[in-house]
Amino acid sequence: MKIDVGYVAELARLELTDEERAVFQPQLENIVKYVEKISEVDVSGVEPMMHGRALVNAFREDTVRPSMDRDAALANAPARVGEEFLLPKIVEGAES
């Protein structure tokens, strides 16, 4: 199977330069070719392993506790207005 690096990068919300695309394309083709080795293994009847170890559900009491202070949570924001993160407008045609 051939990987289309430009298309997959778009799915991953990554803008690539032409130069990056040219470098990544053969590198990723190589990696994909390498990992296809797993197609040799007979996995019929084998359960998938989702975690490092089999785990049971971990529950805790659903009690209300204080959460992080709003200013602390917003302190790393690239842009903010008051108590909110500031972003370019999302809805087409809406007033910003």
Added chain:
Amino acid sequence: MELYKLGIKEAQDLIAKGEVTSTDLVKAVADRYRAKNGEIGAYLTFDEEAALKLAAANPTAVPVAIKDLINVAGQPCTCASKILKGYVSPYDATVVRNLKANGFIPCGRVNMDEFAMGSSTENSGLGVTRNPYDLTRVPGGSSGGSAAAVGGDLCLAALGTDTGGSIRQPASFCNCVGVKPSYGRVSRFGVTAFASSLDQVGPMTKTVEDAAILLKALAGHDEMDGTTPDEPVPDYAAELPRATLKGLKVGLPKEYFNVAGLDPEVKRITDAAVAACAAAGAEITEVSLPHTEYAMAVYYIIAPAEASANLARFDGVRYGHRSAAAKDVYSLYVKSRAEGFGPEVKRRIIMGTYVLSSGYYDAYYGRAQKVRTLITRDFDAAFGQVDVLLTPCAPTPAFRLGELQDPLTMYLNDLFTIPSALAGVCAASVPAGFTRAGLPVGVQFIGGAFREATLLKACKAFEDCVGTRDTLHKTEETK
């Protein structure tokens, strides 16, 4: 006395005798940082003032260097990525809270491969780290800053993280002890996620005893990380005086010994380690882990897949770099990520997105998870026969900066550390000798899941038998 040369136990003993305080230790490490970091580059940042403040409040605490993806309140946490430049942690990771509650303080932030993706620390977006044993060579990775800091005596001990070998391989390159705990043994809350079904935090230290002391401080159930079972944490160090190789069942997985690309000197040192164990009375058995040859392929599907999901959070919205060229939300995402991430991170995000994408999921991710089950069964079967496994740790000693250019060739560094990571068992790298060129080489011991006590005892008995990193190095220097 050169306090920066101390390990944890030595420092604790001096503190108990009233001969040194935490403040003395922090000052000694800070002086050493000023003298040596320019050449080694182990630390990204070193906030002496913050460490001294903690030391003043905890005069019996031992300072520990922190890998730059573990959050310490008020400190930068960049994951060695440009995308997180300027980020300041609003809270302490659980491991940091555990450190503080158990006689340690965080002190300095050490370099790494960006988001822990790499085996040489050359993927750091923020600085170069050099191997303290040869400045033309890499310290390994991704916990290369931690290993260089311990190996070069720029700290007393450090925390690293291991996803596919990121504690063990750099420990081998820099003459340190590095322990990857079993999956679930240590909380990851507050540790920036790379591959969530694999990531573990662990100690990187100067002796096995130090690793045992530090692991005890880190480990245990955390209600903020649902993968940590409520299993008691043994007093690992207390069990070490009884450590012996006599009668210990040591398995040698045959798939790890006849591998193309295994450096002849690494092979020689590993064979000598096996012979030393046998001479000290260990029962050596050959075992088989038949699915070993598929582990790398499984890992390079599962780890990038999980990484691509985990790194979706870096979108320029709530924290991290935001592109100045963004005109709308879509361009804000694609440009912020393009400008912030380095090449290896981009490759892995693309690889991970590909194997999870519609039409490919079953052939790659789904199938890889099934092969992972088979790899885990291999280990379970082996630990039915033996107490620990002994293997090479990294296929080569430290290589030169810039030597490995092809990503796939770089990935092969983790050949011997990946299978145990996939199986979720515990494993450690312990100093074992030096090459003729004077480069340190570690060997790997692997233990069953949650059998850290057995693993550490085997490592300690081995260390007693061949020598600590200091005696190994002195022997090397007098040659």
